[in-house]
Structures are given as structure tokens and as C-alpha cells.
Amino acid sequence: MxxxxxxxxxxPVHLDAEVMLAGARALTHHRTNDFAPVYTECVTLLKKFFGTTQKLYLTTSSGTGAMETAIANLFHEGETVLTVQTGVFGVRFTKICEAFRLKTVVLACEDGKGVTVEQIAAALEENPEIAGVTVTFNETSTGIRNNIEAIGNFLQDKGKIFITDGVSGIGALPFKMDEWHVDVALSASQKGFLAPPGVGMIALSEKAWNKVETVKCHGYYFDLKIYKKDQEGAIPAYPWTPAINVMFSLLEALRKIDRIxxxxxxxxxxxxxxxxxxxxxxxxxxxxxxxxxxxxxxxxxxxxxxxxxxxxxxxxxxxxxxxxxxxxxxxxxxxxxxxxxxxxxxxxxxxxxxxxxxxxxxxxxxxxxxxxxxxxxxxxxxxx
Ligand SMILES: Cc1ncc(COP(=O)(O)O)c(C=O)c1O
Missing domain, CATH: 3.90.1150.10 (Aspartate Aminotransferase, domain 1)
Incomplete structure (x- = not known):
């Protein structure tokens, strides 16, 4: 049989039938008041689960798109980023930085081990030009959960942009973006948020947003300044055609997590x-x-x-x-x-x-x- x-x-993880069926609803138009509350409620619930009261935007992409959004919006051409590698997804940040012709300092950790604050401190000491640090929260290729709280506490007064890849971690493990001094946290729909793939998410601290305002985004589709402008319109809108039905499913899943x-x-x-x-x-x-x-x-x-x-x-x-x-x-x-x-x-x-x-x-x-x-x-x- x-x-x-x-x-x-x-x-992607195993999903509920209700979540899948929520996506089978009749389509609505994304520039109408039928869709705006769906987007808005997703954002409200996600902020709660990210542990932030700051800005959060959705992207029509998988997690890699959200990673790319972070790098494209946060760094000026020629700036240096410290990319911590505890597995394949840490390496991916290095590759994205290189694709945008940023300089990288790579901190490759020993197999099976998370990064320590001391290792990050040493890299910053040696390379004071570093403008930002990327760390994977939950490294899905190696099962390593990095201590974002300790790293955030250490970095909070160092003047760097601290970016955390929370794909697979946020939603599934305790995460407190604001309390842990994370500047940029990103994730995607298909893991901890128990929804189908297709929606990325990115949250930014005030410090991160102030930097975004000064950076010429590397690219157009993920330019967060456009996202902000459209969200502030008469009908809060997403700038391009989003994955509307995935968002229906995502909302169902987020409500369920909230209910439980x-x-x-x-x-x-x-x-x-x-x-x-x-x-x-x-x-x-x-x-x-x-x-x-x-x-x-x-x-x-x-x-x-x-x-x-x-x-x-x-x-x-x-x-x-x-x-x-x-x-x-x-x-x-x-x-x-x-x-x-x-x-x-x-x-x-x-x-x-x-x-x-x-x-x-x-x-x-x-x-x-x-x-x-x-x-x-x-x-x-x-x-x-
Ligand atoms: C920690 C982590 N970062 C990034 C990604 C990339 O996400 P996607 O495959 O959704 O582009 C994944 C996906 O497996 C992941 O687990």
C-alpha cells in the first residue's frame, strides 16, 4: 500500500492538514484590504515569537533569500563581515558576502562545537575593521545550537551589526531578539513555524535600521527601504506579488503555535x-x-x-x-x-x-x- x-x-518539516488546507483558500489580491490583515497578523505573531517589538518584514523567498536580504541591506560596498562557520549555513553567509563583494573574515569552528565569545572577541581584536558578525542560531547541517544570548551580550557595545540566522531555530527554540541584543534576526516559514516553504522573515533593531538607511542596497528585490515605504501606505502592502497562499498557511500555523x-x-x-x-x-x-x-x-x-x-x-x-x-x-x-x-x-x-x-x-x-x-x-x- x-x-x-x-x-x-x-x-521542510511534517505539517498539519489544517495548515495545508488553509493555503487552499480562494486567492485574494495582495493590494487590497482582504490581504493586508493576513500580512499584518503574520508580522504581529512573528514579532512575538522572535521576541522583538521592532521592525519585521516578510520576503517571498526561502531562508537564503532572508539571509541575502540581511547582507544586501546592512553593509556598504567594501565593508568587512565576520562570518562564523559552524556548518554549511555559516559558510553560506560567507558566500553571500562574497557575492556582494564584501570582505570577509572567516571564523571556522571545530567539528561538533559551537562558537565561543572568546573566539569572536579574538577575531574582532585582530580585525578591528569588522562591521558586522553573522552567527547561525541553530546550524541545521551539524545540529549545533550557538549561544546567541552570550554573543549578543558581548557584542552589544562593540558597534557591530550582529546578524543571526534563525532558520530552523526561531519558533522551535527559545529566542529573544531584543533581550539578547540581536540586530538582525531572520528565518523562514518551513521549519520552526510549521508552514510550507516560500516565506522568509527578517527583523531589524533600531540600530540596524539606522544603518539600512545609509546603505545603498546591493540589488532591488530585497531592498528593505521599499518594503518599509509600501508598508506605510494607505493599505499596508507588500511591494511585489507575495506568496499569498503560503501566507494563508503560515497564518494558520502561527495562530496554532500561539494557541498551544x-x-x-x-x-x-x-x-x-x-x-x-x-x-x-x-x-x-x-x-x-x-x-x-x-x-x-x-x-x-x-x-x-x-x-x-x-x-x-x-x-x-x-x-x-x-x-x-x-x-x-x-x-x-x-x-x-x-x-x-x-x-x-x-x-x-x-x-x-x-x-x-x-x-x-x-x-x-x-x-x-x-x-x-x-x-x-x-x-x-x-x-x-
Ligand atoms: C540554519 C539554516 N540557514 C539557512 C537555511 C537556508 O534556507 P532555505 O533552504 O530555506 O533557503 C537553512 C535551510 O536548511 C537552514 O537550516
Whole structure:
């Protein structure tokens, strides 16, 4: 029998039918009073979840578009940006800066480890010309959760623009943009916000906005000065044709998160992640990410010696209809990634663990099945 694939990938994540159906509503026109409240309510709820009272704009793009929006609007040609790399998405910021012919100082962190304030301080000391710092909140390629609060506290009086990539992190993990002194925080619809892909988001502090006013944007489509002007019109509008139906879905998802309470979502993900990690430990699978940088969004672990991650992914998808993720780029041959966010529950984590065990038995790594499922069940039963 054909069954829907369960997405246990760290974005896009598994979604509710109600969220998908909300997007199937009849189309409305984006320059009317039918659409403006949809956009406005999305922004209001997102500000709450970003922990900000400052400006927040939506972009018609995935997360990379929001990353590009940040760099294109915040730096003058020739300025230098410190790009912290704790995985593929940190590297992406370096590439975007280079595409706009900005100078970069790269801080590449050790595998499995988050960046420390001391490392950032040393880079700034050595390169006082640095105008901005980019750090990935939750590095989806490596499972590293960087300590944005500590970095923000350190950077607050250094006169730099602090940019955080919150794609996959914001909405799924506690995040307090204003309290943590983040100047620019960005994200996208398809991960922590439990909606389909297609909408990016970017929030800016007053300090960041003052800088935007002085910068000639590198490009036109993502020029935030145009977004601001259109939002301040008689009918608050989005400058171009937005992903209207994705925004319908996004609004449904945001309302749902609000109804449940975002803190309860965090707790739910904590439980699911803990249950998954208990199983991996019981199966003697080695985690990639060091403990103090571990995130509840996803768990990254080494495939057993001699078994290719891609074979595990393929078997689980083709035979059982569960899609987990392999490692990205240099980690493709060694790592596996399983998410614990989305419209999923204990049932889905237990199913994933059981089918992973069956797969690992088939490939000869496990002699017996059941230890993982048992550990997950115990963890769930004891979770408070
Ligand atoms: C942390 C992080 N940053 C940026 C991106 C890029 O987002 P997108 O694929 O939506 O362009 C992703 C997507 O996986 C991500 O997880």
C-alpha cells in the first residue's frame, strides 16, 4: 500500500492538514484590504515569537533569500563581515558576502562545537575593521545550537551589526531578539513555524535600521527601504506579488503555535529530542554534536562504521515511508540527521526509532532490535 512519507527531515518539516488546507483558500489580491490583515497578523505573531517589538518584514523567498536580504541591506560596498562557520549555513553567509563583494573574515569552528565569545572577541581584536558578525542560531547541517544570548551580550557595545540566522531555530527554540541584543534576526516559514516553504522573515533593531538607511542596497528585490515605504501606505502592502497562499498557511500555523503556547511547543520538542537521543545511545550510535551545543530541533549522529548514510536514508524512505536526512557536503559520507520538530509526536519518534532499528539490523549493525524503542518509551514515560 502507498502511504504518505513522514518527514523527519530538519526542514521542510511534517505539517498539519489544517495548515495545508488553509493555503487552499480562494486567492485574494495582495493590494487590497482582504490581504493586508493576513500580512499584518503574520508580522504581529512573528514579532512575538522572535521576541522583538521592532521592525519585521516578510520576503517571498526561502531562508537564503532572508539571509541575502540581511547582507544586501546592512553593509556598504567594501565593508568587512565576520562570518562564523559552524556548518554549511555559516559558510553560506560567507558566500553571500562574497557575492556582494564584501570582505570577509572567516571564523571556522571545530567539528561538533559551537562558537565561543572568546573566539569572536579574538577575531574582532585582530580585525578591528569588522562591521558586522553573522552567527547561525541553530546550524541545521551539524545540529549545533550557538549561544546567541552570550554573543549578543558581548557584542552589544562593540558597534557591530550582529546578524543571526534563525532558520530552523526561531519558533522551535527559545529566542529573544531584543533581550539578547540581536540586530538582525531572520528565518523562514518551513521549519520552526510549521508552514510550507516560500516565506522568509527578517527583523531589524533600531540600530540596524539606522544603518539600512545609509546603505545603498546591493540589488532591488530585497531592498528593505521599499518594503518599509509600501508598508506605510494607505493599505499596508507588500511591494511585489507575495506568496499569498503560503501566507494563508503560515497564518494558520502561527495562530496554532500561539494557541498551544510557544513554550509548550519548546517543551514538546525537548521531549521528542530526548526520546530520540535515548534510543541512539541505547543503540551505541555516536552523536556528532557536543553536549552543551546540542539542539532539540534535530539530532546529528554518525552512521555505523561500514554502512553508508545514504543507504540507511534510502531504505527507510523506500521500505517504510520515513524520510530522515543524511549529512550535507563534507559530512555526506558519515552523518545522519533526524528532526524532532514539526507536527509530530511521540508516535512518530517511536516509529522512526523502530524502523531505524530494523534498518540497522538489515545492514548488519544491530544483532537484535528493541533496545532503542525501549529506551525511547522509558524516556517518554519518565519525562516531566
Ligand atoms: C540554519 C539554516 N540557514 C539557512 C537555511 C537556508 O534556507 P532555505 O533552504 O530555506 O533557503 C537553512 C535551510 O536548511 C537552514 O537550516
Amino acid at each position: 502507498e502511504i504518505d512519507t513522514l518527514l523527519m527531515t530538519p526542514g 503556547g510557544i513554550e509548550n511547543c519548546f517543551k514538546h520538542y525537548e521531549k521528542l529530542a530526548g526520546g530520540l537521543r535515548a534510543a541512539l545511545k541505547a543503540m551505541n550510535l555516536r552523536l556528532f554534536t557536543e553536549e552543551n551545543a546540542t539542539s532539540n530541533v534535530l539530532t546529528v549522529f554518525y552512521a555505523p562504521e561500514g554502512v553508508a548514510p545514504k543507504d540507511i536514508v534510502t531504505e527507510m524512505r523506500n521500505r517504510y515511508g520515513i524520510l530522515i536526512a543524511g549529512g550535507q557536503e563534507q559530512f555526506a559520507a558519515t552523518l545522519l540527521r533526524i528532526t524532532t520538530i514539526g507536527a509530530i509526536g511521540e508516535r512518530d519518534v517511536l516509529g522512526t526509532v523502530a524502523l531505524l532499528e530494523m534498518t540497522l539490523k538489515k545492514f548488519g549493525y544491530l544483532k537484535q532490535v528493541g533496545a532503542g524503542v525501549s529506551a525511547t518509551m522509558e524516556y517518554f514515560l519518565n519525562f516531566k
